[in-house]
Amino acid sequence: MTTAGTSLERRPLAATGIAIAAxxxxxxxxxxxxxxxxxxxxxxxxxFTVPPHWLPNEPTLDNYATVFFHxxxxxxFLNSCIISGGATxxxxxxxxxxAYGFARFEFRGKAWLQTFVLVGQxxxxxxxxxxxxxxxxxLHLINTYWGLILIxxxxxxxxxxxMLTSYLRGIPVELEEAATIDGASRLGVLFRIxxxxxxxxxxxxxxxxFVTCWNEFVFALVFAQDQSVKTLPxxxxxxxxxxNTDWGGVMAASMVMTLPVVILFLAFQRLFVGGLTxxxxxx
Amino acid sequence: MARPSxxxxxxxxxxxxxxxxxxxxxxxxxxxxAVDAHGNFTIKNYANVLKPYVTRQAFQNLIVYVGxxxxxxxxxxxxxxxxLNRKFWGRGVVRSITLIPWVVPGIVAATTWAWMFxxxxxxxxxxxxxxxxxxxxxxxxxxxxxxxPVLVAINVWKLFPFVAIMVLAGLQAIPAELYExxxxxxxxVWDEIVQIxxxxxxxxxxxxxxxxxxxxxxxxxxxxAITQGGxxxxxxxxxxxxxxxxxxxxxFNAAAALSVLFFIVAAIIVAIYIKVIPSxxxxxx
Numbered sequence: 001m002t003t004a005g006t007s008l009e010r011r012p013l014a015a016t017g018i019a020i021a022a023x024x025x026x027x028x029x030x031x032x033x034x035x036x037x038x039x040x041x042x043x044x045x046x047x048f049t050v051p052p053h054w055l056p057n058e059p060t061l062d063n064y065a066t067v068f069f070h071x072x073x074x075x076x077f078l079n080s081c082i083i084s085g086g087a088t089x090x091x092x093x094x095x096x097x098x099a100y101g102f103a104r105f106e107f108r109g110k111a112w113l114q115t116f117v118l119v120g121q122x123x124x125x126x127x128x129x130x131x132x133x134x135x136x137x138x139l140h141l142i143n144t145y146w147g148l149i150l151i152x153x154x155x156x157x158x159x160x161x162x163m164l165t166s167y168l169r170g171i172p173v174e175l176e177e178a179a180t181i182d183g184a185s186r187l188g189v190l191f192r193i194x195x196x197x198x199x200x201x202x203x204x205x206x207x208x209x210f211v212t213c214w215n216e217f218v219f220a221l222v223f224a225q226d227q228s229v230k231t232l233p234x235x236x237x238x239x240x241x242x243x244n245t246d247w248g249g250v251m252a253a254s255m256v257m258t259l260p261v262v263i264l265f266l267a268f269q270r271l272f273v274g275g276l277t278x279x280x281x282x283x
Numbered sequence: 284m285a286r287p288s289x290x291x292x293x294x295x296x297x298x299x300x301x302x303x304x305x306x307x308x309x310x311x312x313x314x315x316x317a318v319d320a321h322g323n324f325t326i327k328n329y330a331n332v333l334k335p336y337v338t339r340q341a342f343q344n345l346i347v348y349v350g351x352x353x354x355x356x357x358x359x360x361x362x363x364x365x366x367l368n369r370k371f372w373g374r375g376v377v378r379s380i381t382l383i384p385w386v387v388p389g390i391v392a393a394t395t396w397a398w399m400f401x402x403x404x405x406x407x408x409x410x411x412x413x414x415x416x417x418x419x420x421x422x423x424x425x426x427x428x429x430x431x432p433v434l435v436a437i438n439v440w441k442l443f444p445f446v447a448i449m450v451l452a453g454l455q456a457i458p459a460e461l462y463e464x465x466x467x468x469x470x471x472v473w474d475e476i477v478q479i480x481x482x483x484x485x486x487x488x489x490x491x492x493x494x495x496x497x498x499x500x501x502x503x504x505x506x507x508a509i510t511q512g513g514x515x516x517x518x519x520x521x522x523x524x525x526x527x528x529x530x531x532x533x534x535f536n537a538a539a540a541l542s543v544l545f546f547i548v549a550a551i552i553v554a555i556y557i558k559v560i561p562s563x564x565x566x567x568x
Contacts (some may be wrong), residue, residue: 021366023376029380035406036395048456051409098297105290120301125501126522127546130529131308154304157297182517186289215388217504222530225478233390254391265386277452
């Protein structure tokens with residue numbers, strides 16, 4: 001931190017204002033999350049009480065028991081892990097090569113190809129969902145892990161390439177040249193010299209891909225209609241019927257679904273934010 | 284390092300898969316939109332989707348939703364970033380917490396807010412009625428006057444943290460000397476914000492707003508999960524209309540025609556933004 005913070009000492013009155021603003025910000029960001037957590041440990045009659053209770057009179061884990069033992073959520077959790085993990089792996093592998101190519105080489109049509117990759121990020125989901133459905137159906141990939149893994153690979157790939165390219169550009173090329181003189185191959189240089197140095201960027205891409213896939217809703221809704229491949233976001237809807245919603249179950253399932261990404265994200269927050277802002281401000 | 288082939292070889296796998304699953308489907312949509320059920324050329328699909336009032340309504344809703352969201356996302360996100368750039372006790376924790384709305388899965392945000400806005404049992408009606416801000420429970424998500432503002436508010440909550448981190452990164456890149464010089468000249472906090480901070484983070488704001496426009500045009504999850512476009516299509520937006528045409532009423536050709544139109548309009552909006560905003564922001568200042 002090098003910047004504007006210093007002006008605070010000059011104006012003691014500002015400190016109060018800042019404290020109040022910070023508290024408001026925290027409350028706004030956390031309130032829905034807290035209400036979700038509180039609702040998830042209330043019994044059904046207490047959820048449907050007027051006026052609502054802030055804290056549960058008799059906290060219960062019944063809703064979690066429902067989610068873990070009497071719903072498809074555990075299966076969907078597994079599906080989400082497989083699909084998000086698989087897509088992350090593929091997107092990362094493709095992005096590492098592509099980013100290295102963009103960051104280290106000059107060739108004809110490079111600017112054009114970089115634009116093409118970016119356009120992939122700009123396409124509206126709604127505009128490609130129909131043709132993707134038809135393509136996947138033709139490939140017999142509807143309702144398969146591979147179908148969603150393929151889709152998630154392409155929706156995370158453009159930003160992954162973008163983030164990694166700007167990260168690799170920041171690594172001095174001299175290190176690679178030294179290794180090349182010592183007789184290392186291109187791939188050897190990439191995997192033994194460059195990639196280890198780019199670890200923070202790689203981790204940022206992994207977190208980005210995994211969280212994006214884990215949270216994705218619309219493609220999963222269209223391409224995974226069978227219980228064997230449904231992911232968590234789709235599973236959440238199963239607690240609602242046409243007439244009734246088991247709000248306790250929904251909130252418990254929401255917790256189960258949210259905690260992994262929040263923990264993952266907070267653990268790697270510094271790397272992730274660094275990678276993302278580098279990609280967006282320099283890219 | 285100027286040999287042409289190796290760089291291309293590194294990029295080829297990524298390009299091929301993007302071609303296969305993005306470029307090809309786009310071409311296929313174009314074809315699909317211009318043929319009838321028997322594969323004969325026709326422009327009827329376009330006429331069929333352009334004619335009904337619902338198409339115009341969905342597009343108007345989309346503009347209101349995206350426009351309204353972006354204004355508040357940028358204002359609140361920038362304000363949060365300015366706050367998080369100040370030194371105060373516990374700043375690291377507050378920075379982390381600010382990111383949570385953005386990280387929470389969209390569908391979870393949707394269901395949790397739907398539960399909080401519940402007419403009978405929702406905590407929001409309870410709090411507002413308790414504070415005598417509203418006379419009685421409001422059906423936020425079923426009332427034609429409130430449904431769009433509520434959806435915009437939820438969308439703002441979800442994405443202002445993204446603006447905040449990006450702008451914060453921009454703020455941290457501003458050289459401290461600029462502020463030192465301003466201090467010597469006796470500038471107030473307000474002067475500092477208007478004269479130094481905002482001009483310096485303008486490139487970040489431009490990039491972020493562009494992303495917000497694109498994501499906004501993409502957005503389906505929140506509205507689909509909360510209202511499915513209702514009541515009476517008042518919160519229906521074009522992406523949901525496309526989804527429903529294709530996967531609820533299975534009119535793939537009509538859905539493809541609407542996709543093409545939507546894609547063109549979205550591309551024009553993005554192109555206008557890229558061309559106009561940077562220069563007009565310069566003169567407006």
